[in-house]
Amino acid sequence: MSVTARAARSGQSVSPRVLLVVRDYPGYVVAELAWASGRELEEVLAWLGWPRAREAGELVSVRERLQARSNDYWLLEAAMAALELPEAGRGLPVLPGVSVVVSARGAQSVLAGTVGSVVEAAEGLPGRTAWECVVVDDLSETPLRLPAGLPPQVRLVRAAERVYRGGARNLGQGLSRQPVTVFIDDDLQMAPNYLREHVVRHLLSPCLVTVSGRMEYLEPAVPRPGRLPCGRQGSADAFRRLGAGGMVGPREVYRLVGRGDLVASRPLAEVGFPPDYVAYGPEDETFVAKALSRGAFVVPVAGTGVFRCGYRRTGDLVSQDMARVDAFLENMGRQEVHLDAPADGGWAAAR
Incomplete structure (x- = not known):
């Protein structure tokens, strides 16, 4: 499983969605975790932890990247809730090696x-x-x-x-x-x-x-x-x-x-x-x-x-x-x- 952001076009507007998909099969959507109507796609990507460079092509330091992003991992919690995963993973046939x-x-x-x-x-x-x-x-x-x-x-x-x-x-x-x-x-x-x-x-x-x-x-x-x-x-x-x-x-x-x-x-x-x-x-x-x-x-x-x-x-x-x-x-x-x-x-x- 993995989390991805996808933009759904409606007329001239773009409404980003955050989806839970099967890893390596992005067309297999398991659940919709968030609908970001009225929000910019860049903001949704920031939810996913993608840091923003100050200017295109500029070398940005580790410290600057950390200060430009959040560590709010709410998407992980939303994904676990969507799958109704028990905390310890019991009931799963196999986990990643x-x-x-x-x-x-x-x-x-x-x-x-x-x-x-x-x-x-x-x-x-x-x-x-x-x-x-x-x-x-x-x-x-x-x-x-x-x-x-x-x-x-x-x-x-x-x-x-x-x-x-x-x-x-x-x-x-x-x-x-x-x-x-x-x-x-x-x-x-x-x-x-x-x-x-x-x-x-x-x-x-x-x-x-x-x-x-x-x-x-x-x-x-x-x-x-x-x-x-x-x-x-x-x-x-x-x-x-x-x-x-x-x-x-x-x-x-x-x-x-x-x-x-x-x-x-x-x-x-x-x-x-x-x-x-x-x-x-x-x-x-x-x-x-x-x-x-x-x-x-x-x-x-x-x-x-x-x-x-x-x-x-x-x-x-x-x-x-x-x-x-x-x-x-x-x-x-x-x-x-x-x-x-x-x-x-x-x-x-x-x-």
Whole structure:
């Protein structure tokens, strides 16, 4: 399924309609979501998230695009209501295939829990839904190993050099095959309904980035509870207010993401993460800013989430406090450069 805008001509006037159609078969109209009588087609396209350039042919930055558009994802909600989809996607024969990319370094003590949660979440998908899990070892000092007994959909690759979290995610994305990608850190464990709750939304639109609505910290060696995580990502109003002519910077985007997991359709996932962040970097926020500037929506999924295990990563400057602060400040400076770079270009190194 996907959402499209179509102009219906009546005499000399043009009245745009917003339709729910079957993806790859645009003539198959499932439902009419909105009738925009008396509105300009450009305004309807803005509802769909298409940003407007200030002038034709002008290079517009990521930041300018964000300030020129809204993140009001009402069309997704209208599409789910039109199809009467249950929140968890039960009753659907199949969902889009999903690839889970786990970026890992020095995570042997928690890797079994992370991968085990992925396998459990995959078991909750409709029976014919394809899935895979790619664990990327970011050149751990002691090479990582997968626990025994995992299904063949789970595999481990080792980077040839340190690429840090963003680079590890890019490497995993390049090795994945499915139309939806979950990027998740090595110390996070999915709730059992995680994949089902996220992927059902990507059935409806190829221009979404979904983020979990819940995260709960676990003490070291505490097993994952058999319930949903406690805690909230933030109000839906905070997501809807992003942009719409207001100031947008790292702080505003960080309020929406920055928890170590996000889910994107393949065209957005292939935008990739900035290649120049080291140690602790704002990869998620910068990626989401770029995706939003290209017409995507960032959507919270309130009914699922992740547990974060209480362990200290190795090799990420955790024992070098001043070096860690310096690296963080340098990365924030790089992020400012990325936000002011052209939205439609690739990631230029901002060293």
